[in-house]
Structure formats: C-alpha cells, structure tokens
Amino acid sequence: MSDKKSRGAWGSRIGYILSTLGMAIGVGAMWRFPMLTAKYGGGAFVLAFFLISIIIVIPAAWGEVGLGRHTKSGVAGALESLAGKKGKVIGTFIALIPLLLMFYYPVIMANVVQYIYYTVAGSPFLADPEGFYNVVANNKIVVFLVVAGLDILTGVICLGGIKGGIEKACKILLPALFVILVVLVVRICTLPGIMEGIEFYVRPDFSQWANPKLWVEAAGMALFAIGCGPGYLITFGSYCSDKADIGTDLVTVNITQMLICVLSGFAMIPAVILFGMNPDAGSGLIFMVLPKVFEQLAGGPVWLVFFLIALLFAGLSTTISAWEVPVTVLIDSFGMKRRTAVIIVTLVAIIGAVPCIWISEFLEHFDYLVGTFLYTAAATGLAVYLAWFYKAKRVREEWINPTSVVKYGAWEDVLYKFLTVPVFIYFLATGFIGFFS
Template sequence: MAPKNDNFAAEEARAIEIGEETGGGATGKKRRDTWTTRTGFILACVGSAVGMANIWLFPYRVAQLGGAAFLIPYLIFVALIGFSGVIGEMSFGRAMGTGPMGAFAKAVEMRKAGGGIIGKLIGLIPTLGSLAIAIGYAVVLGWACNYLVASIDGGLMAQTDMGAFFGAIASDFGNVGFHLLGLAITFGIMILGVSRGIEKVNKVLMPTFFVLFVIIAIRVATLPGAAAGYEYLLVPRWEALLNPTTWVYALGQAFFSLSLAGCGTLVYGSYLKKDVDTVSAARNVAIFDTLAGLVAACVVVPAVFAFGLDVSSGPPLLFITLAQVFQEMPFGNIFAVILFISVVFAAITSLMNLFEAPVEALQEQLHLSRAASVGLVAIAAVAVGLFLEGGSTVSLWMDVVSIYVMPVGALLAAIMFFWVCPKGFAKSQAELGHGKPLGPWFNFMTRYVFVGITAAVIVLGIFYGGIG
C-alpha cells in the first residue's frame, strides 16, 4: 500500500489534470469559457451577492436589531463565512473545473472509484435549488421592471394608493409582461456566455449600481427629518446584543447575502484561471456586499423616517413604503427612476448567477450547446414562474427553498470539498494564486467552523421559519 502522502499527491495531480481537461487544451475537448479579468470575476461575484435583500432586508435588520450594534455580530459572521465558505466554493469550482454536479462527482471519485454517479445525484440538490430560487426571484425582478417603467412614464407618481398598485401587480398572472421582460433581458445576456455576456454586463451594472445608490443617499441626507433616521440607524443599542435573535438574524443575513448555496459561487469559480487569488476575491466580495447593504441602509431608513413612515420588513418596504417616499419628495420621480434602475440592475446580476448553475449543468452533463441550455432553463422558468406571480405564493416558494434547500446545498458542498476530498486538498487549491501558504487556521475554519455554521443555519432557519 502506498503511503498516505503519496496517495494525496496522486489524487491532487489527478484532480488538477481533470480541471485542466475541462478548461481545454490538448485533450480535444471543447474549451471551457473563462473570466477574462480578475476584476470581472470579482464584480460578477459581487453582483451575485448584492441583491434586493441588501436593499430592503439589511436596512430593516440594522434598524430593528440594535442599530450600529447589529453590525458587530454581522461583521463577525461575514468574516467567518467569507474566509471559509466563500473561499471554499470558489476554490472547489476552480479545482474541479465544473459546476456542482460535476464537482461533487469528482470529489466522490477521489474517495471511491466509480462513485461519480452518487456525487452527481447529490449535486442535483444545489443545482435544482438554484433553479428554484431563481424562478421565484424572477417574479420579483418583474415587479421591479414594472415599477421602473411606471416611474419613467409618470404612472408611479400618479398613484393614489400605492398598496393597491402593488397588490394588483403581485397577484396571480398580474405582471406577466414585465415578468417575461425581466427573464428575456437576463437570458439574453446569459446566452452570450460567461466572458462576453455575464462578465461584461457586471462590469457595467455593478459600478453603476453603487454610483446610483450614492446619488440617492446624498439626496436623502438633505431631507428634513432624515437626522432622526440616521440616529435610529447608527446609534448603537447595546442591549440588542443580549438578545439571541440579533445574533441569529445577523448570521442569516451574512450567510445568504454572501450567496452561499453550493451552486452560484461554485459555478462562477469553475470559470476561474489558476492564477486568481480566491482569498483576495472572497475578501473583496465580502467588503463590497457589506458596503452595498450599508449604503442602502443610509438611503432607506432616513428616507422612511423623514416622512414618518414605518420601517417594515419584506418587499412592501421597497415597493410600497419607499415608493410613497418618492411621491412626497421634491423631484421624486427622478430619484424613483434612479432607485428602480438600481434595483433592476441588482436583480439581474443576482439572477444570472442563480440561473448559471442549471445552465452549466445542462452544458456539462448533457453536452448541450450554450443556446440550448439557456433555452431549456428559460422554458422551465416561464412554465413554473408564471404560476408564482401572486405575492403570497412566491413568498411561500422562496421560503421553502431558502430554508430547506439552499443551506443544505452549501453544507453538501462544504462536506464534499473539505471532508470528502483528500485532507489538505482544499487548502492547496485555495493557495493557488495567493502567493503564500495559508496558516493552519484554514483547515479548522473550513472543516469545523464553516460546516458547523452551515448546519446551524439549517436548524435555525427551520426553527425561526427563515433567517435570511
């Protein structure tokens, strides 16, 4: 029997060879698309992480759960998850050169020859979970598209009952045209591929998103009464840290905001070149995702306070409360347009990431073309999504997927990379492009802390009925 370290070296060499084959070269296989720049990859990952939850959920959590004190547990969990799970999913995808189904299969093969089919079946869980959450998320993108057009043509500012306006849109088959428009834009970009479509669009949309939100934040700062909102938001209420709920929701916000589900970050990582530093990339994603939430909070909470409205949770904060704020604000129509452009941008960049996992699976597992794969996923998105347009229906759908499927996908990916692959393999893959070895902290943080955190997210999500 060969020594253990020889086995590890052989398995690592075999995995690297597999990754090189999937990336193209002299093997005769079709070359796999890759990110053309590190910046493009980071912005795409930021785009996947920055979504509508940053705009409505993060401000609500901060305001209701201790103000600035909430940032303490939130930043702790962002650091723990970012430097374990995010690095892990990026590195796992790159090491295997494929998405969840292929990556899980290769991980199992490294442990037991002939076990690839089991790995593929397990990899279906995060892949289908990504498709399911994307189908629901597309409904919300359709709402945002409707609001954007209504803010441009003046219809939004003319509404006398914003709740009724939103209720009509968020009803069964109440927003079919804009729902299909959002999907058409998303799939139109995706069909161009990773480098020519997803990367190029994220390079434009993400910087624009931040610029537009800063513009709105500056305008909100000039509103009479906004100071009370800043005080409520930024003055720490330390007693909140004694409430376990604060820590639970800080964990949920950090976990789901960083887009961990064993699919999106993993599949984006599979398009990475070997010289990209995933440690640095994970840090940047965590930083910019947090900044997006903070900027959104500095818009939402002071604006709501300025007009004496409630900081309520859920989509109504964005589609009813904030819309009412812009109705009452001088030149509000202009800033409504800016806001909903930002919301649409954030939704599209997140949706591309969610749909990429099933698209990649069809390409790699069934050897379909990019166009055929996107087409099949689009058919599924329309066929199922149109029946989810009711607000309560899509909310239930999203809750079930986010509570029971997404964190399970993240846990399975973590087990595959950190436990099923040979010991030390994950660390060696994360070190590629980093320029220096990672300390012993990495194995402990990934194998024990992150896996434990992910298991806790599953349990707490079920107990609380959702924490993200």
C-alpha cells in the same frame, strides 16, 4: 465532465470580480437586506450580518471557489469528481436552488419595471402607495408577461457565455448601480432630521440578539449575499485560471457586497424612520413605503426612478448569474449545447413563476425556504464535506495558498472546521425548525 481545454474562461481579473459581485449584489442586497434589517431592529441585524460574513462565511466560500477551479466543472461535475455518482446527484440538486430562486426573483423585478413605467408616465400613485402596490401586484397577467420578458432577456444574455454574456453585462451594470446608490445615499443623508433614522440603522439593540431567528436570517442573508451554498461560487470558480488569486479576489467581493448592502440600507431605512413610516412592511417595503419617502423629497419622482433603475440593474446582474449555475451543469455533466441548456432553464423559470405570482403570500414563504433554508442547507453540506472529509488543510494548501498573495496558516483550518461548520449546522437546525413552525 467538461473538457477543460475547450471550456470558456473569464476575460480578465476585474471581469471575474465584477461578475461575482453581479451574482452577489442583486435584489437580495437592495430588497432583502433592508427588509430584514428593518424587521430585526436595524443595527443589531447589520452587525450580526457583518460578523457572520467576515468570520464564518469566508472559509466556506474559499472552499467552494477552490473546488470549482480545481475541477473546472459546475457543481454537479465538481462533486462527482470527489464523490462519484452520489456527488453528481447531490450537485444536480444543489444547482436547482438558483433555479428555484428565479421562480420568485423576477416577480420582484417585474414590479420594479412597472413602477419605473408608472413613475415616468406621471401616474399619481404617490397619493396612495399601499393601494397602488396592491393594484400592481394583483394585475397577474401583466406581472407574468413582464416576468417572462425578463427571463427571456436573461436567457439571451446567457447565450453569450461567461466572457461575452455575464462578464460584459456586469461591467456595465455594476459601476452604474454603484454610482446611482452613492448619489441616493448622499441625498437622503443630507435631509434635515435624518440622524434619528441613521441612529436606528447603525446603533445595535443587543437585546435583539436573543432572538435565534435574527441569527438564522443574518446567516441566510450572508450566504445569499456572497452566493455561498447553491453552486454560484463553484460555477464561477470553474472558469478561473489556475493562476488566479481566488483567495484575495473573494475577500474583495465579500467586502464590496457588504458595502453595497450597507448603502442600500442607508438609501432606505433612515428615511423611512424620519418620515414615520412602518419599517416592518415585509416584501412590500420598497413599493409601499419608499414612494412616501421620495414624495417628501424635492424632485421625488426623479430620485425614485434612479433607485428603481439601480434595483433593476442589481436584479439583472443576479438573474444572469443564477441562470449560469444550472446551465453549466447541463453543459458539463449532461453534454447539452449552451443554447439548448439556456432554453430549458428559461422555460422552467417562466413556468415556475406562476405560483409565486398567483398564490397570495406564497412569495415570502418561498423566499424563506430558498433564500434562507436551502442556501444554508447547501452551504452546510459543502462545508462539512470539504472541511472534514476532503480536509480543510488540503483546501488551503492545494487550492488557496499556491496562488494567493497572502499565505494563510493553520488557523484558517481551525476556523473552517471548528467554527464555520458547527455554526452552519446550528443555523440549519434552527432554520429547519423555523420553517415548519
């Protein structure tokens, strides 16, 4: 386990919050959330996502951040301190989930980089977005080279550590992302006739709630968006000071990431409906549908570049955070130097991207496996252990309340044990069935 005295730490409270937001707000918020919202009936999915994020996910997220701060170690070392060698093995497997995410996440970002280039270069792809997307996606060598470049860039940033790498980068990327999104949303929401699209986005069709997969996807998205499950929150919590108000800070992060998800949806879905596009375009929604949307706007290419830059910023903030989870485990639990750990993680990510680039339809199936099933599995396992074996009361009284402005009562223990855990188990079982079906 790591030496607590020599360990790095966040430079400031706002740095920690922005870095955690950088982990939470990524291509998941700007690509995955709009894609799933469109697929599951607009407002019905948005409301389900809100309910799960606010009521069910927060207690589990508190437990994970508290565990990280208490042990001052990454996920493998944190679980080792509670459950011995078995805990270390489980924690090491959990740390692999962000690494698996990085097998396909930069592939999406590589397409974003190419679209920025082609838009600035004035390529006439707006005339046939579907055909152009297929050409870009099928140019495997170029995609691989861009993915490798993004992975290397991420690794270089991670060499700077928590304060000099992640925190510094997110202080720049996150404010820029927010400003770009707000400008885009204002522009799109002032389009003539946009109310029909906004209505689709915000008005829930409650008949959609009868579909169990909507709830499973909403749960996976809620966990994905806050980083609950695969070691992000434990890792980031491990760099918090013993005086940090992690309870309030995490609520702030959760509310803000939900706002970004909503803004991302507003920047896409209402306009898609307005212009009669297909909202259920899957992973190609951004690349096949949005160019048609921006084509209808005055100065369309400029707006498209703004959106793509925002998407790239979001992606980088998340990849930087994802790198840190396995890197921290290699440093804390296996005694590696940061440089060696970063090089290993970067090389594995580059090699792992190969099937996601070259095997057709692999990406979306892999996204469900990692972003929904494995996230839920890890979050469920951690929640069961912390709420029932370590005890929810101890989590609240020893890890959260001592430094929190708000002193939470026993109701939070009840919520954690009797709502969060059973719901997680249900979502895990349903997701397991859905994966194999």
